[in-house]
Amino acid sequence: MTTLRFFVERGRAAEQYAMIRSGVCMLYAHWEGFIVMAARSYLEYVAIRRIAYGQLKRNFLAVGLSHKIRKLRDQRNVTGDMDLVDAILESAAMPMSRKAIDVIDAKSNLSPRVLRGILQALGLARDLVDPVEEKILEIRLLRIRNRVAHGEKIEIDISDGDYVGLHRKVVELMDRFRDCVLNAASRGEYRA
Template sequence: MIRTSIDLSDKISEDLIWRRKELTDLRALVQTYQGELRSRVIIRCAIALLYAHWEGFVKKSSSYYLEYVASHRLPHSKLAANFVGLILKSKFNALGASERISGGNELADFFCTKLDSQSNVPYKGVVETKSNLTSTVLVDILNALGLDVSKFERRLKFIDSNLVNPRNHVAHGEDIEMTVEEYLQLHDDVINLIETYRTEIENASVLRRFARSST
């Protein structure tokens, strides 16, 4: 269980190390074959992998953060509203899968008697990107985790137009034109996105944004 901000930072760093190495090697490969016919193929592969690491990092680091929040077992009444929302969503999902007429009793019991009890924030399989991490999906994840959406607002159009759409073209076997210079810029921009997401999660853990404000 991830119990401290340091533990969380270490887990995120561990996940990011291998991703950075793979992407750095890929960036060098794109530059190595610049001007050659095979450059087109390498760039197509690079786009797909660059997107995959962005999506993978968001999912993994978000799950780590949820595990960190869950480890505190704060009472529901002292937990930030977005995390109470995640708990309720999991209960709604379970209720929807139940055919018992009395299934709603459990949800009613939560509202009536469990607000001051220790929380059990779900963290396994909660963050779902639908294999298509568009700006809309990203904002949904940020809101669910109580992260600062404003840090990404100016990049939302970029995410859809420059990253998700080209990746989808590649994934669907469609043609796409991208120069080496354009890919290198895309690579650097996505690395910055990853670092921004990392910073947001680490800041949220240190500042205890998962706890409900007393004001």
């Protein structure tokens, strides 16, 4: 990513256009990949501690039972409802399963809304990204990445200076997410 940023900053105009297009896609890939990997790592960290759901924040119970909740929700009858209640009550003494990490999914489009869902699943502050940063992610990263990645021939309304600023902002947000996860783990914020 740093090399691409260098080429954007120092390349000729024709090269800059290609570098910005590829740079935005690469930047997005790092953004999504890092957030998903860090989130799954945090869930795995909690799971390997073998702490019973009853001693964890309730978001971990929701994460751990999400597959069962979805399956039983589709039954739409009292039997399914009772099975769900039983699963919740019985799980209080059970430790979180490592299978729970599969719940973290960026849905191939890590938008601010999806990020808030991941933060909620982890029991972390959902306001990690402020509204201005959300707009930057939506307009400058996601919209351009989606259009480029899906083969649209578009004029990118982002200059080399804008790209460098976007690069810095995305790296800053990744660092902020990392720090939030590390702090939650070291402080035991996963406990009820």
